Amino acid sequence: MNAPAENRAMPRYCNQPPQTQPVLPSDLSPNRSRAILLVRAKWINGTVLHYAFLDQGGDVGGPEQLDEVRHAFQAWKALGIGLEFQEVEDPSDSEIRIVFQQSQGSSSYVGRDNLGISTREPTMTFGWDLTTPYGKATALHETAHAMGLAHEHQNPFAGIVWDEEKVYADLAGPPNNWPHEVTFNNILRKLSPNEVTGSAWDPDSIMEYSFGPGLILSPEAYRGGIPETLSLSATDKARVLQWYPPLAARPQQLQAFQSTPLQLATGQQTDFEIVPSETRSYQIGTFGNSDVLLALFEETADGGLRYVTADDDSGQDRNGRLETRLVKGHRYLARARLYSAWGSGSAALMYW
Template sequence: MGRHTCMICSPFVPGLTQAGSVRDMADDLASQERVDNVRVTPLRVGTGRTRAAVERLKLWENGRILRIRFLDGLPEVQARVREIAKEWEALANLELRFVDSGASQIRISFAEKDFSWSTVGTDALTVPSSEATMNYGWLEPGTALREYQRVVRHEFGHALGMIHEHQNPAASGRIPWDRPKVYAYYAQQGWNRADVDHNIFAVYDEDSTNHSAFDPDSIMQYAVPDSLTVGSYAIGWNTVFSPTDIEFMRRQYPRNVAPISELQAGGPRLETDLATAGEVDSFHFQVAQPGTFIMTTEGPTDTVLTLHGPNDRGAVLAWNDDLGRGLNARIVRKLHPGEYWLTVRHKRASATGRYSIGIKLRA
């Protein structure tokens, strides 16, 4: 497959390597795109005390139409990329709509030779509208189908919010890298030690991304040759979606899910459930007059309740783990006029369960 098969993405990948100010802007855009891109997870510290970790995700709004436009490239190459990219629609509740003109969230170029890369999820919104958010540096009309599948499936995984599998928090310590050999190997591709550290050895923090158990079969996993590891350990080229890829992305973009539900202070409680592992339910309500509001969950499910706002879906105003009855959550807060959102998740990412949610105004 040529000399480019040694890697999938360039050492600098938009959306994975950003300056602080760009990261701040990216977080703001992500939180406006989808309220559960900002989540609170209770963590135990010390002698039973609880603190919160805020997760910053890059997922698109579930059910969204993503407009995709080619900036350049040969028609036959564009056609193969389009066909393979559309496979993601079977995994994620998104429509990938290729357009010839007008506004587009994802813009594809072939101009930067030797490297392929993509922004990660909503980080595409940080890129000027005239510039590419994705690049394929070595795809040609004669490139083998398996190479198209490997690279296009991988880069569109980034575009929908996935990270490199070897940088999954659960991958820490799982690959026995021979570091001197890795540095020497990637130096032949023009990577310096900082590039290798950032793109190969570093893993994401637990509280910065959705992730599954480490999956060496993931389409997002680089090949790991035995020559770059200590002992006998290797991962081959992955060209198909693994079962974990499929389950994971279906959970991030589930089908047949109701949009953000409306709640009313003093209105009836809403009976609902967390039907799938990792699900986050979102609710919207408005405050017309200042007052103290009591927000609660009820039922057998161990819930975490987060209050967002005012008028900013990405701002975490308050959260609670178990101040309600049993394992339920309860937030009491004085609120001023504006729009607010509540999100509910199970305390254990792998668990599900029924609950009800309601809001009342303290007399």
């Protein structure tokens, strides 16, 4: 995200850390590889993302900075998405950890990449005042990264041709002072078509940088620059609801030893309720030709959900399995998100 454009100095941009790239077997079909790349950064729908503040505004400002981050999470939730956001005091209980440091700029890890970061380290940084209209947009931008959304100007369908030498030169100077590789990673590198949803570019997206004149050679309409966006576009809202639709009021109950078909398309998810009739060790697993992210949650006394365990079998010639102790009468939620199906296209879930 960037500061206001148009007849102004070069803005400060969001410096997104490089995303992890899964190592997939070379013999996977193109469609199967594409499906895994498309879904890999997204959370299981219904996940509670816990966030913690590592300082109280740092050198950016006071407690009002924290409020703007809270408001950004609330704005996404207000769309009706299935994700939940919960502030916690203890950073070790969080997936997202936030600091305010002017020297570090603004950035966030993308989606499930947050899970690979030490609980002693921040995963989201803000380097300028969030109480301005631009700052509020920055908070929306970085929290969207945390949900798994990428930079829109790197969309391969944008068709942007850059004046690369000028881009590198401008970003190497103040206020960004970016080295060559950071500029490439955040601006010039085009995402693979396998990593983006749909086939169209949204210049009005909250994930789009604004640019002044002289950096874009084509399309002709954008040679004069791309204006800033300060709010969620219609496409932003549609995309996040596509990945995280509202949850069903009550999921289907899964009976022990009963195989239940998973009739899903790429990226879709189904949830099942498990209430075991005896306390013992159980296995929960998928069957069939499919790549699935499978996760188990236990309902807590206050009606919330506690993460228990998960397995991701994507790109591997096996089916996901969870083995854990379940307690009689307790309520559990098994969530299965499909990356890809091949062969017969049939898949099923069972616990025993």
